[in-house]
Structure formats: C-alpha cells, structure tokens
Amino acid sequence: MIIYNTKHLTVEKIQNYINQLLPNLTFTPTTEDKSTINFPNLQLIRQPTGIEIDIYRKPTTTDTTINYTSSHPREHKMAARRHLINRMLSLPLSKEKEKEEWKKILTIANNNKFPTHQIEKLKTQITQKNSKNVNTNQAQNKWAIFTYHSPIIRKITNLFKQTDIKIAFRNTNTIRQTIRLKLQDNTQGHEKTGSIN
Numbered sequence: 001m002i003i004y005n006t007k008h009l010t011v012e013k014i015q016n017y018i019n020q021l022l023p024n025l026t027f028t029p030t031t032e033d034k035s036t037i038n039f040p041n042l043q044l045i046r047q048p049t050g051i052e053i054d055i056y057r058k059p060t061t062t063d064t065t066i067n068y069t070s071s072h073p074r075e076h077k078m079a080a081r082r083h084l085i086n087r088m089l090s091l092p093l094s095k096e097k098e099k100e101e102w103k104k105i106l107t108i109a110n111n112n113k114f115p116t117h118q119i120e121k122l123k124t125q126i127t128q129k130n131s132k133n134v135n136t137n138q139a140q141n142k143w144a145i146f147t148y149h150s151p152i153i154r155k156i157t158n159l160f161k162q163t164d165i166k167i168a169f170r171n172t173n174t175i176r177q178t179i180r181l182k183l184q185d186n187t188q189g190h191e192k193t194g195s196i197n
Contacts, residue, residue, distance in 0.1 A: 041087070054097050055087065068113040073148050073169040078122060081109060085123050089130060141166055148172075 002014060011029050018027040030037060035046040043056035065080040066072050088101045102123075109119045144160065146153055148169040157167045 053091055053093060055101055063108045063111045065108065065112050071150065075169060081105065081114065081119055081122055085126050089126060143168055145170060
C-alpha cells in the first residue's frame with residue numbers, strides 16, 4: 001500500500017518510477033473504487049470515521065475444500081476451517097461483518113459435508129486458546145512426521161499422545177513425487193538420467 005500526497009504525485013508517476021526500478025516486472029496499481037480497495041484477503045472500506053475491514057474473496061473463489069468424507073487425516077480436513085476461523089477472529093471486524101463471515105464459514109463447511117457441531121466446537125476451542133495469553137516457545141516443540149497411508153497410521157500416532165512430541169502428517173501423493181515418478185518412467189531405457197531435488 002502506498003499513501004501519497006495527491007498535490008505532488010499521481011498514480012501514473014508512481015507506476016512509472018517503480019517500473020523503471022524493476023524493468024523485469026510490470027507494476028499495475030489497484031486504486032480505490034467506491035471508497036473500497038481489495039487486497040488478497042482483505043477489503044478496506046473508507047468510512048467518514050475511519051477504515052473498516054472486511055474479508056475479501058475473489059469472484060473466482062469456490063467453496064471447495066477437502067471433503068469431510070475423504071480419506072485424509074482429520075488435521076488436514078480441519079486445516080481450511082481452522083484458517084478461516086482464525087482469520088475471522090484475529091481481524092478487527094465489526095460484529096455485523098463477523099456474523100456474515102461466520103455464516104459463510106458454516107456454508108463452506110456444509111457444502112463439504114462437515115457437521116455443523118464440529119465447526120462450532122472448533123470455533124470454541126480457538127476462541128478459548130486465543131483468550132489464554134500463554135507464551136509458548138515454538139523452538140522447544142519436538143515434532144515427529146508420519147506419512148499418512150490410511151487411518152491405521154492413527155494407531156501409531158496415538159502412542160505419542162502422552163508425550164511432549166507433536167505429530168505432523170504428510171501425504172504420499174505430493175506433486176514432487178508425481179513429477180519424480182513421471183521423470184523416472186521417461187528416462188528408463190535412456191542413457192541420460194536426471195534428478196529433482
């Protein structure tokens with residue numbers, strides 16, 4: 001965001017200056033429209049008494065996330081909901097805007113087969129966690145990473161529940177692994193081989 005004095009500068013002058021500094025990039029300014037300007041996730045609305053904040057979604061945004069019935073770890077399924085709730089609670093939204101956003105979060109959850117009571121429970125947990133001002137040092141946390149093949153892996157990770165070790169999951173079908181497999185298929189029978197790091 002650039003704040004400038006309109007008596008001395010124009011959007012065109014700023015644009016030309018930045019484009020000269022970075023010739024490999026093209027700077028395209030976004031200007032205010034009807035007292036509103038949009039950022040990747042935020043909408044700033046200029047009011048007579050100050051700036052009002054709302055959550056902005058691009059017109060191309062869909063409500064599709066990992067479906068509740070899919071075979072993914074619960075942590076992955078809840079990640080999108082956790083992000084949306086955290087964003088809603090951490091921004092200084094008006095009560096009306098927060099109410100609208102909560103309806104939107106419930107709609108997205110419902111469209112992806114999530115039970116409403118689980119989303120409400122998650123909101124309560126996040127609210128309680130945010131209200132506790134506990135200083136935790138992330139550097140002290142110990143993590144163990146498990147490849148998630150099926151829900152059976154949960155039996156192993158449950159063994160760590162009573163320890164200080166936190167659990168993270170990764171999937172087997174990552175883009176990197178898919179590309180690597182395709183490259184291996186293409187290079188079989190050829191003299192030259194390559195690798196991706």
